Amino acid sequence: MKRIGIRKPAVALLGGAVYALFAALGRQAQHDGQSDPLRALLVAALLLPPFSCVLAFLSERAGRKARPVSLEDREAFCARRTFCLIFACYVPMFLITFPGSFAYDVPFQLKQVFTGAYSTHHPLVHTLLLGGCVALGRALGCVNAGAALYTLVQMALLALCFTAACASIARRCGGRSAFRAALCFALYPLHMMMAVNATKDVLFSGCFALLLALSLEAAHAPHCGGGLGAGIAAAAACSMLLRNNMLYAVLVWAALLPLLLRRRGCRLAGLMLLAAALACGTNAVLSAATGAQPGDASEMLSWPIQQLARARNLNADRLSQEEIEAMDELMPGEAWRLYDPTISDSVKFEFDTRRLMEDLPRYLGVYLSVGAKCPKTYFDAVLMLTYSFLYPYSEYGVSGYYLQMGVTDQYYDGWYEGERITSASLFPRVLASLSWRFGAQGAMQIPVIGWAFNMGLIVWAMLYLVLRQAYRGAWRCFAVMLLPVLLWGTFLLGPVMAGRYVYPLSLIHISEPTRRYAIS
Numbered sequence: 001m002k003r004i005g006i007r008k009p010a011v012a013l014l015g016g017a018v019y020a021l022f023a024a025l026g027r028q029a030q031h032d033g034q035s036d037p038l039r040a041l042l043v044a045a046l047l048l049p050p051f052s053c054v055l056a057f058l059s060e061r062a063g064r065k066a067r068p069v070s071l072e073d074r075e076a077f078c079a080r081r082t083f084c085l086i087f088a089c090y091v092p093m094f095l096i097t098f099p100g101s102f103a104y105d106v107p108f109q110l111k112q113v114f115t116g117a118y119s120t121h122h123p124l125v126h127t128l129l130l131g132g133c134v135a136l137g138r139a140l141g142c143v144n145a146g147a148a149l150y151t152l153v154q155m156a157l158l159a160l161c162f163t164a165a166c167a168s169i170a171r172r173c174g175g176r177s178a179f180r181a182a183l184c185f186a187l188y189p190l191h192m193m194m195a196v197n198a199t200k201d202v203l204f205s206g207c208f209a210l211l212l213a214l215s216l217e218a219a220h221a222p223h224c225g226g227g228l229g230a231g232i233a234a235a236a237a238c239s240m241l242l243r244n245n246m247l248y249a250v251l252v253w254a255a256l257l258p259l260l261l262r263r264r265g266c267r268l269a270g271l272m273l274l275a276a277a278l279a280c281g282t283n284a285v286l287s288a289a290t291g292a293q294p295g296d297a298s299e300m301l302s303w304p305i306q307q308l309a310r311a312r313n314l315n316a317d318r319l320s321q322e323e324i325e326a327m328d329e330l331m332p333g334e335a336w337r338l339y340d341p342t343i344s345d346s347v348k349f350e351f352d353t354r355r356l357m358e359d360l361p362r363y364l365g366v367y368l369s370v371g372a373k374c375p376k377t378y379f380d381a382v383l384m385l386t387y388s389f390l391y392p393y394s395e396y397g398v399s400g401y402y403l404q405m406g407v408t409d410q411y412y413d414g415w416y417e418g419e420r421i422t423s424a425s426l427f428p429r430v431l432a433s434l435s436w437r438f439g440a441q442g443a444m445q446i447p448v449i450g451w452a453f454n455m456g457l458i459v460w461a462m463l464y465l466v467l468r469q470a471y472r473g474a475w476r477c478f479a480v481m482l483l484p485v486l487l488w489g490t491f492l493l494g495p496v497m498a499g500r501y502v503y504p505l506s507l508i509h510i511s512e513p514t515r516r517y518a519i520s
Contacts, residue, residue, distance in 0.1 A: 015467040016052030020044040026391020059471040076175030086159040089186040090195040100151030101197040103404035107411035121295030126200040161206030165213035204242035209507040211235035219476040236275035245490035260479035302344040309339040310381040326366040341384035342398040343496040388497035392456040396442035402499040
């Protein structure tokens with residue numbers, strides 16, 4: 001009698017349950033602004049069978065047998081042509097946004113460079129690179145030239161990382177797979193738009209893509225040579241230098257790898273710990289050299305801040321006078337009135353972190369007691385902050401821009417004198433259209449294309465690719481692809497679900513060619 005395995009049905013049911021629950025809660029968040037847990041569970045139960053069946057069908061269809069790749073196919077890849085193709089595809093966006101998109105945290109990072117008051121709130125490596133290019137242009141008499149220099153350097157580094165990732169895919173899966181990946185890196189609109197955007201997420205994403213590609217190669221290669229190991233450690237260290245939350249994802253991943261991959265996992269985990277030590281050591285040296293002060297811990301408190309602010313706004317009648325006074329102390333000047341369900345920045349900027357840390361046990365007790373009285377309010381605060389990362393929404397509902405383009409000017413007042421970075425687009429009408437249609441709207445009003453920018457859909461695709469590996473029993477791929485899921489978990493704790501946060505997760509498509517394996 002043929003034995004019926006439980007792995008495939010279990011994975012299909014688990015994945016179907018995740019999708020069904022995310023869909024039910026996400027729709028409530030988007031359309032109602034709050035949750036109805038019982039109704040969400042009922043809807044999820046109804047959606048579970050079709051979602052599980054679709055997941056199983058897609059996973060079965062994708063389950064092609066592995067086949068060897070010829071040496072000629074692997075050698076068909078040309079790194080130089082690939083780099084030129086990717087870089088050339090980013091040039092039109094550079095001309096449209098000239099000298100680039102300098103928004104988000106750029107003014108705050110430049111302030112550190114020009115005033116000498118450094119902080120570890122933003123990655124010091126990125127702050128010094130960005131500020132150094134702009135300072136060079138200012139010294140030469142043209143700030144825009146320095147800004148353009150940074151944008152070109154970033155474009156080149158991103159193209160280099162993507163080219164190296166394609167080279168890894170060529171060694172593992174052949175030149176044709178590498179060429180398809182290169183086309184995606186070159187032509188996917190989000191890559192073009194992010195390549196000229198002076199935020200740390202861009203270079204981080206390039207290093208992250210390279211780390212994934214090299215880790216997948218190491219997981220399948222008979223032997224992990226010194227060069228491959230050094231590349232993995234370098235990519236991981238650079239990733240952690242460019243994003244603080246990457247360190248937490250890597251440490252958890254390093255703990256899981258030996259359990260999933262045994263000896264191979266131990267080698268990869270060792271490389272991750274080495275990379276973490278290198279990143280932490282480099283940051284310590286840079287902090288000492290610049291005198292950088294620690295960043296505000298409020299950046300890690302988005303969930304509690306949103307929960308307290310929502311409870312203070314909606315449930316004041318349930319709270320004691322002591323709880324109200326404590327919440328008003330943490331959010332002085334009635335900052336809780338600034339509560340925005342989709343982004344924590346409004347309240348976070350006014351939150352008194354120092355007072356919190358001075359009497360942490362008291363405020364922790366208040367947080368827990370308010371949560372006991374208002375559990376649904378706490379849950380809804382988290383749901384409204386994160387639903388864009390859980391559900392393929394029909395319209396971009398976050399109050400912040402999906403992808404900021406152009407130049408932010410309002411944060412220079414009071415500390416900067418002289419010429420500022422100014423937009424000098426060669427195609428200003430195109431830039432204005434992109435800023436509205438893509439930047440503010442997330443391209444949701446554009447049929448088909450809008451879905452390529454949908455954060456929820458990108459996350460669902462990421463989860464599908466991971467679940468598919470578990471369904472097929474491809475545990476080497478599954479173990480490596482857990483890293484993007486862990487990184488996604490850190491983004492869920494962040495202040496807003498912006499397009500630049502989801503960008504690294506869109507790069508998990510490099511796992512697609514692993515249906516075929518190269519023979520070393």
